[in-house]
Amino acid sequence: MLKKHTKQEQAFIQKVRQTAGKAINQYQMIEADDKVMVAVSGGKDSLALLEILSNRRKGLPIDYELHAAHIITEDVPYQIDVDWLQSFCTELNVTLHLVTTRANLETAGKKKPCFACSRNRRKELFKLTHSLGIKTLAFGHHLDDAVETLVMNMAQHANISSIPASLNMFENKLKVIRPLTLLTNEEMKNYATLQGFQSLKRECPYEDHTIRLKARRIIDQMTSINPKARINIFNSMKKIDFEYLP
Template identity: 85%
Template sequence: MQKRYTKQEQAFIQKVRQTAGKAINQYNMISADDTVMVAVSGGKDSLALLEILSSRRKGMPIHYNIHAAHIITEDVPYQIDTVWLQQFCEDLNVTLHLVTTKANLATAGKKKPCFACSRNRRKELFQLTHSLGIKKLAFGHHLDDAVETLVMNMAQHANISSIPAQLQMFENKLEVIRPLILLTNAEMKEYARLLNFQSLKKECPYEDHTIRQKARDIVEQMTSINPKARINLYNSMKKIDFEYLP
């Protein structure tokens, strides 16, 4: 039985979908007859991205194909409910690919397990999209992810950089897109709650949120001073006044 939404809830759901559509159009992420691979970790953001792209497709005058990929890493104690995910994708008319691999943490050397696992999952995603001839790979990163990454890179690497909405890779053979880039974490949480997306992820014991959490705390402190700080930080990356820098 389909859930009934209030007018306010319906308006919010529509706003989120329209904002994702705005990002897609602004950065020309998806065109007619494209095939898009969505990286599905099992968290709320990747599930929401999959649903938004699918629902958006129904009302578009153009058609595009959607595939989803989840990487199963055997030697990492992290699992999702793949049976639920398969049904979810079937309901959305999305082709699902489950890829099993190993992170080989024992041979990762000094690199942290989380880094080694993440790098391996990215490698598998790139190989899968290439083998299928798919040229667009979508991730569920949102505006908060971009702002936190900006703060982290400035503090850790003395570098002004973040996660772009759109990125050409491998000599333009693959395009990474992030349709949720204009949406906040709070908006994605509420969207997932309304559509009853339960996170399929189980926390990995290797996962370390320390640095990102500190960056998140800094952003929250700025937001307490100015409610617009989060969006201002994001927009500042497009408004760099070089003549007023050292």
């Protein structure tokens, strides 16, 4: 996994790590002696997040405990290289938890398989953190995910909402955090490439990216008009001028 980098590449890696650290500090995501569970899907973002959070502990005057969780859904054709993931976690000094479950797609009714599976995985993650006494759950969503979700919710649900950087749930018994929230998809792709992270997962045939892909194309069109459009849309969520709304 170790590979030599040029000075320029080293500077980029450091920048990504510092940006994640900035988000953690800005939104007060992790404190001393916290127990943090990282949801690992097997994609590049969750692998990078786990590595960044592990590496970050080396340069801090405080320490926090890191765990990783991967949900294995038996009735969904979605697989990852579990042996590689275990080795990866051992190298990072992270405890890996594997949970086997079923999405019960045959009883999902009119709900799409992807929705039912995703909801079930979240449920299992919540149960696991609760059983282990872990109060912080980290997801690998980045800035592009937040912007796309905003556009989707506006178009589909007439609602201005997205995925928050930090969110307290279940009467403050669990805090959901997203340390990559200030980083773009392009930055995470480059980081994963430089670090040699490859997606461990085999694409699920039920996975439906149709609506998100359309939202992404809209954002790409806006970016062709203004290169800063993606960042501006993200920042606009913190600058809503209610006086000038209908």
